[in-house]
Amino acid sequence: MGQLMGDLTFITATDNVTKSFYYKIYDADSGLFVKIWSDEVISFPKFKNLINAGSGELFVGLARKFDDFGEDVDVKLNNRVEVYVIDRDNPDGLLYFQGFISGYKPIVSFGEESVGVTIWGFNNELARMILRDAAGNTTITYNSYDPSAIMKDVIDKYRAIGGTLNYDDDSIDLTNTTVSYTFNTNTIQECFDKIIELCPIGWYFRIEASGTIHLHPKKDTADHTFNLGFEIRGLGTFRRIEDIVNRVLFIGGGNPALFRKYENTGSQNSYGLHEVKKVDQRVTTIATAETISNRIIDSKKDPEIRSIFRITDNNGPDTDEGYDIESIKVGQTLQVKNLKESVKTTTLWDIGVWDVDVWDQTITASAADILQIVSVEYKPDFVIVEASSRLPQISKRIEDVNRNLEVTQAINNPSSPS
Numbered sequence: 001m002g003q004l005m006g007d008l009t010f011i012t013a014t015d016n017v018t019k020s021f022y023y024k025i026y027d028a029d030s031g032l033f034v035k036i037w038s039d040e041v042i043s044f045p046k047f048k049n050l051i052n053a054g055s056g057e058l059f060v061g062l063a064r065k066f067d068d069f070g071e072d073v074d075v076k077l078n079n080r081v082e083v084y085v086i087d088r089d090n091p092d093g094l095l096y097f098q099g100f101i102s103g104y105k106p107i108v109s110f111g112e113e114s115v116g117v118t119i120w121g122f123n124n125e126l127a128r129m130i131l132r133d134a135a136g137n138t139t140i141t142y143n144s145y146d147p148s149a150i151m152k153d154v155i156d157k158y159r160a161i162g163g164t165l166n167y168d169d170d171s172i173d174l175t176n177t178t179v180s181y182t183f184n185t186n187t188i189q190e191c192f193d194k195i196i197e198l199c200p201i202g203w204y205f206r207i208e209a210s211g212t213i214h215l216h217p218k219k220d221t222a223d224h225t226f227n228l229g230f231e232i233r234g235l236g237t238f239r240r241i242e243d244i245v246n247r248v249l250f251i252g253g254g255n256p257a258l259f260r261k262y263e264n265t266g267s268q269n270s271y272g273l274h275e276v277k278k279v280d281q282r283v284t285t286i287a288t289a290e291t292i293s294n295r296i297i298d299s300k301k302d303p304e305i306r307s308i309f310r311i312t313d314n315n316g317p318d319t320d321e322g323y324d325i326e327s328i329k330v331g332q333t334l335q336v337k338n339l340k341e342s343v344k345t346t347t348l349w350d351i352g353v354w355d356v357d358v359w360d361q362t363i364t365a366s367a368a369d370i371l372q373i374v375s376v377e378y379k380p381d382f383v384i385v386e387a388s389s390r391l392p393q394i395s396k397r398i399e400d401v402n403r404n405l406e407v408t409q410a411i412n413n414p415s416s417p418s
Helices: 122-128 147-160 188-198 265-271 286-300 363-367
Strands: 002-005 008-014 017-026 033-037 047-050 058-062 080-086 094-109 112-121 139-145 179-184 203-207 213-217 224-226 232-240 247-251 259-263 275-279 304-312 333-336 371-378 382-389
Touching: 094 122, 112 122, 122 188, 139 147, 147 179, 147 188, 147 213, 179 188, 188 203, 247 286, 259 286, 275 286
Parallel strands: 224 333, 247 275
Antiparallel strands: 002 008, 008 017, 017 033, 017 080, 047 371, 058 112, 080 094, 094 112, 139 179, 203 213, 232 304, 247 259, 304 382, 333 371, 371 382
């Protein structure tokens, strides 16, 4: 059903939810506004956002003729698309997705003609642009930087070569740590991944629909509080040891090469040996190898308990139920209030001994803890939220260690390509 608003008709989610969407199109070359897609849209927006990554692709169906669908006008490769939602919480419209047209296909099916348009989030740029400075050098060294400063500088350089995403004064927090690192012919995505690794445990980045990049630590309090039967209509919690790591063999650079072993014996006694190899030829100091290895063990020595929630939208006929699902963002925290508190158990947090104890809880108790949102799958009527919580742990990370990393990987590369 279409809902008339001014002189435009917007696509409405379902008969049970009062929610409308419209799409603003901007020309890829000039940046000028081209058109609004509204009543001709025959699909609902469905996509997924991931922590430390961005949004997945969005497919839009248009009711247009096979041989006359606006090719190279509004349906044009690289055209920017902004998706807005209008509902009770956002009567003036909320920008909820932004990306570029990556492909399209006209379709004839049983006599019906339409056009399918694929839109990718601008986070996809990160994997296809190489970090370089104004002189074209692809080897960039950061000595004694806060990881947040590295993030800002990487974004500045990425924008200088045509990148779309940006940051503002409040979107990137200081970590209050000092690190050093050299990037050598790395994509922007690889740089972001390494920056997260250089941050203290619990730090993450997310990309807003506006194109703003955020870098923040995980909060100790809940951004969102839900109740079963009201906001939450489905809950599944599972526990796994597939990705446990309790021993790291670190292989670095130098002559002879740096080769170190780090482990957590308490985790090994409880869950068996889970050993990985970490290779980074740019690391030549024991302190740096220890920092990186212990960060891996700190975050993965315990089983992961992950919960999946189906959270219904609050724009249905019953105004007392549901939640403003557009306010839920990856990296934020959530808590469920009305699980059975009687099954909660006591952890060893206050008496635990590093490298000996591991912390354990029942699966129900962990589902009631404060969890971090790692993905949000959006649909007009509800979202599927995946949230994870590692059990309490002590970090061995030396916060202000200066990582004197040398470029031995691709060491024979010139400073810039010819």
